[in-house]
Amino acid sequence: DEVDIVLPLPPSIPREDLDRILKDDPPVKVQLGRQLDVLGTAQLAVCDCGAPSLEAAYAGVPLIAVYNSPLFCVEKLWRRPGFMSLPNVLAGRQVVPEYCLGEMGSGRLAGEIESLLDDETRRQAMAADLGSVIESLGPPGALTRMAGAILELAGRGRT
Incomplete structure (x- = not known):
């Protein structure tokens, strides 16, 4: 395909x-x-673990979250429970796969993309989990609450 x-x-x-x-x-x-226009037509997104990953979640698009900063790679080792992408942090568990590109390489990333594109059941389950994450942010005005949640998480630092 x-x-x-x-x-x-x-x-x-x-x-x-x-x-x-x-x-x-x-x-x-x-x-x-706008990014949401592009996401609205996507079966899968590959995006940064920050705000773009939450935008993909908002659009209901399954995603692979990536980060390329060596500092983020080191921080992930220290962070508990170890999540870097906003959907995973907000869920408190792994909802989407997340990778440090430095450890993974483009070949492994391509393999993960192919695996997800070939597995509609997994993508649907991920989309449902992402919907729950967005729903947990509450009714309209969620973007304001999302910003508050991000600021609260940033204020906590490492836990």
């Missing part, structure tokens, strides 16, 4: 810079606009 890779382009990144970076990679469709 063919996979379409779609990348939402935030206004802060000049298109020329992105074109230079992507020139030798597989075909990537760059879509100008």
